[in-house]
Amino acid sequence: MSEPAYVLDSTAFYAGIPYQGSGRYYTTYLVLEEVKHNNIGSSFLHSRVHVTEPSPDSVNKVKMTAMKTGDAGALSQTDLSLIALAMDLSIADGGVNLVSDDFAVRNVAKVLAIPLAQTSIKGGAWKNIVWKNYCRGCGKEYTNPKLTDCPVCGTRLVRKATG
Ligand SMILES: [Zn+2]
Numbered sequence: 001m002s003e004p005a006y007v008l009d010s011t012a013f014y015a016g017i018p019y020q021g022s023g024r025y026y027t028t029y030l031v032l033e034e035v036k037h038n039n040i041g042s043s044f045l046h047s048r049v050h051v052t053e054p055s056p057d058s059v060n061k062v063k064m065t066a067m068k069t070g071d072a073g074a075l076s077q078t079d080l081s082l083i084a085l086a087m088d089l090s091i092a093d094g095g096v097n098l099v100s101d102d103f104a105v106r107n108v109a110k111v112l113a114i115p116l117a118q119t120s121i122k123g124g125a126w127k128n129i130v131w132k133n134y135c136r137g138c139g140k141e142y143t144n145p146k147l148t149d150c151p152v153c154g155t156r157l158v159r160k161a162t163g
Helices: 010-014 029-038 043-048 056-069 077-092 103-111
Strands: 005-008 024-027 049-051 096-099 130-135 157-162
Touching (some): 005 010, 005 077, 010 029, 024 077, 029 077, 056 077, 056 103, 077 096, 077 103, 096 103
Parallel strands (some): 024 049
Antiparallel strands (some): 130 157
């Protein structure tokens, strides 16, 4: 058995995860861009962390899934790249775990059956959540994450977790 592999988000870098243990660490260029402003992008880091790009197919699949779960609006390009990379690696190398504390990232990863590392800084139980846009004015619910105002009465919609 090879040692475990981890796909790291920026909070994992801030938590110092790549500096501990002996796992194989992966991240995307977009994550590296975020963390290198904080002097984390040293040559040491480059020797410990494999920086790679996800396949465009996986990025598209993650986007489609995020639209369905209602998480699309909460995910940055960086988040999308990270989930897509974890998806690529979980196909190529079954032993990969995604490390992220971001709720939307974890939710989409779970729907895509990507293993999530249980090293969450906050901990707690995670379950799949489908977000709906809810109108406080007339009580209607909408699944389209792009809607910001109620088409019926014009009230600003609020996000509501269901399921
Ligand atoms: Zn309404």
